[in-house]
Amino acid sequence: PFDVLIVGGGPAGAAAAVYAARKGIRVGVAAERFGGQVNDTMSIENYISVQETDGPKFAAALEAQTRSYGVDIMNLQRADKIIPASEPGGLAEVVLANGGSLKAKTIILSTGARWRNVNVPGEQEYKNKGVAYCPHCDGPLFKGKDVAVIGGGNSGVEAAIDLAGLVRHVTVFEFMPELKADAVLVKKLHSLPNVTVHTNTQTTEITGADGKVNGIKYKNRETGTESLLPLEGVFVQIGLVPNTEWLKGTVDLSKFGEIEVDAKGHTNVPGVFAAGDCTTVPFKQIVIAAGDGSKAALSAFDHLIRSPIA
Ligand code: FAD
Numbered sequence: 001p002f003d004v005l006i007v008g009g010g011p012a013g014a015a016a017a018v019y020a021a022r023k024g025i026r027v028g029v030a031a032e033r034f035g036g037q038v039n040d041t042m043s044i045e046n047y048i049s050v051q052e053t054d055g056p057k058f059a060a061a062l063e064a065q066t067r068s069y070g071v072d073i074m075n076l077q078r079a080d081k082i083i084p085a086s087e088p089g090g091l092a093e094v095v096l097a098n099g100g101s102l103k104a105k106t107i108i109l110s111t112g113a114r115w116r117n118v119n120v121p122g123e124q125e126y127k128n129k130g131v132a133y134c135p136h137c138d139g140p141l142f143k144g145k146d147v148a149v150i151g152g153g154n155s156g157v158e159a160a161i162d163l164a165g166l167v168r169h170v171t172v173f174e175f176m177p178e179l180k181a182d183a184v185l186v187k188k189l190h191s192l193p194n195v196t197v198h199t200n201t202q203t204t205e206i207t208g209a210d211g212k213v214n215g216i217k218y219k220n221r222e223t224g225t226e227s228l229l230p231l232e233g234v235f236v237q238i239g240l241v242p243n244t245e246w247l248k249g250t251v252d253l254s255k256f257g258e259i260e261v262d263a264k265g266h267t268n269v270p271g272v273f274a275a276g277d278c279t280t281v282p283f284k285q286i287v288i289a290a291g292d293g294s295k296a297a298l299s300a301f302d303h304l305i306r307s308p309i310a
Pocket of ligand 1: 011032035110
């Protein structure tokens with residue numbers, strides 16, 4: 001069995017693996033796709049000490065460093081179920097989609113999250129070519145340009161306020177008749193001179209030419225009128241979904257499906273820890289996920305040295 005088994009191989013899982021392996025214990029990582037969301041990222045300019053890199057390069061570096069510590073990387077493995085230890089100090093089990101199972105004294109869950117897509121024509125085609133999901137990551141790329149934000153909940157309105165300080169103009173599209181964000185955010189949004197809000201509006205297509213976004217098509221749901229707005233960027237902000245469906249019923253999740261963790265990365269199940277975008281830890285970023293993964297590994301080690309000897 002592993003001393004520490006990590007499920008998920010993004011920045012959180014890789015950092016957890018490196019920190020755990022440096023304690024000289026037996027560490028494994030089972031991941032559906034090693035590298036995680038970073039694989040889908042073009043340019044990364046906010047990982048401290050690395051001025052600029054791209055996603056595939058960053059993912060390859062994560063894997064190389066993790067392997068250099070002799071960590072057992074089991075890539076292309078999806079976990080389907082977790083069975084907590086039946087007694088303190090006992091082994092927990094992770095059942096894989098391929099039918100296999102892995103046993104470990106401690107488990108770190110770092111299965112990340114995925115952005116919800118709006119599923120209109122052009123979204124997939126222009127991903128990373130004007131279609132973006134993370135204002136903290138990609139906002140500066142649109143400096144001085146016109147952009148849209150799809151989604152008028154808290155994340156959409158926060159994104160619009162953030163972007164309004166960087167870009168020339170922001171247009172917010174909300175499907176429902178009213179913005180769903182907190183009143184204080186809506187008030188702030190309406191106070192900004194370079195923001196337009198369309199409520200009760202359905203976005204129908206993201207248009208482009210020469211491999212990049214050049215507009216958005218939308219329909220007024222009351223009048224049925226269709227319009228085209230020329231612009232250079234579209235931020236889709238209709239939700240970040242944690243990859244935690246497989247944990248329902250075993251590990252406590254928030255109403256958004258995020259794994260509930262304390263400041264040290266403990267879940268409600270003894271010996272099971274969690275880190276990164278799949279948890280309640282706020283602000284989903286690489287540097288945060290990496291810090292969080294290292295914290296969870298140190299907590300797992302702490303748990304191991306305090307466990308009764310079997
Ligand atoms: P993830 O990166 O999501 O990794 C999750 C891991 O778990 C993957 O290996 C996945 O395959 C695996 N997994 C999921 N479910 C299972 C399962 N059931 N069984 C086994 N394995 C599973 N952040 C920045 O800081 N800067 C940026 O510039 C930036 N740009 C971004 C651009 C895009 C397009 C996207 C999508 C995100 C961007 N982010 C950026 C956010 C950043 O990528 C995430 O915050 C970070 O990757 C989270 O790391 P994580 O390890 O928690 O999860």
